[in-house]
Amino acid sequence: MFTQTKKKIHLIGCNYSDFFELTIEGIELISKSEIVILSKKFEETFTKTLLENSIEFFFEEDLSQIKGEPLWTKIKDLLKKYHTISHLYCGDPLLFNNGIKEIEFFKKNDITVDYSVGIIESMGIFNDHNDLLTNREKNSSVTFMKDFEFNKFTELIQSPGCQKLVLRIEDQACLEQLLKFTKSNSIKVKIYKNKKKKKEENYKNLRISSTDDYIFIIIEL
Template sequence: MHGKLYLIGCGPGDADLLTLKALKTIHKLDIALIDHLLTQEIIDLILPHTKVVFVGKEKGKHSFPQETINAMITEYARQGYTVGRLKCGDPYIFGRGTEEAIYASSNGIETEVIPGISSALSGPLSVGIAPTARGVSTGVSVVSAHLSGDRVNLSWIPMLGVSDHTTVVLMGLSRIRQIVKEALDQGIDPHLPVAIVSNATTAIQSSIVTTLSELVATAKGAPKPAILVFGEVVNLSQILPKYRYEPKEVSYDIAHAG
């Protein structure tokens, strides 16, 4: 009898932002496959009887190929285990969740996907930026600056020229020079506001507000992981409240209910 795979969105970092369903599911796992960006306070919620397997894929360091992760998921599930793939943010927002769901399902593994809060939305909020705001921005785009094979993605640059639009860029910090050069070459306003938001919703959250022309210099030393936010909404960070991280002093036994 096969086990089951759960693709669990674990949110941007603060364990308080886990959904109840994610929390309950984490507590019933036999096997937990975790990424390198998963925060320790979320890892600490995994119960002692659960086997934890690190399958992080960190740029520039030894990592597990996706094929290996897929094979591990299938092997554990076919042994009858309840397997959880704990993923930062949401499983289907610029992660490998889609590939893993397709692979598992095509191999006869029952699969359930649990949504999570993406840093693309929680990151701006955490530093007082509203991606859409009446009179400032009528829409928001979420893009990645990184493609497979360590290729850069700059196809979204023209969106920076839309006056009432917000662009949130994931995995873009290491591509700053290419982003700025392409944007300026395409005639994007050098004074366009930009925010760098690092470690959103965690105890070490930080942010930098700058402009497109100053982005290369300002980004030096910015902590990772980080997102970039382009648009006039960045100026709202001077007005709107910031996310307040609270040290954890309570248990999460509610995960055992229901």
């Protein structure tokens, strides 16, 4: 067990391609941390800035090849040596991420957890392709669906208040089921993978290749 007042985890959301898009709160939390945990997918601006400010860091992939509890357990082990750790997330820690489960994991171990919201990863990608989710000229709404369940999905798209639906798909079977349904029902979709917008003729070739791979989809109703 750890002393709650002495051990702390900061979950910090950010744009992994640009350190300087961090919120002021996020930068302050990092500056107060003894070490930072981040993925190797983060751009060099992150590691370079951490080195310039003499902040030690570890890569997630070096701690554990499996995310979730195996990774969090390794981070918990680091708290035997360090008192304060920042764990960086791509996008918001709580939306399309495991931030809530990570908070629960550390609280069970009497470790204080706080978080700093970040730019929603999918929003940044959509904006880069000029695919704006809302229309300022008229009332519009967007629904985010984190864990894809087909029955829940069909209920959502049939509800009158659902105008646009954003999904993060992490499973190949779910992707194929979704694309089959939208095609048979003539539902318009936009698909993004690795920050790139995919052409409709290439949808059938899309593959989710690993547990760390995912696809963003916009459904317009």
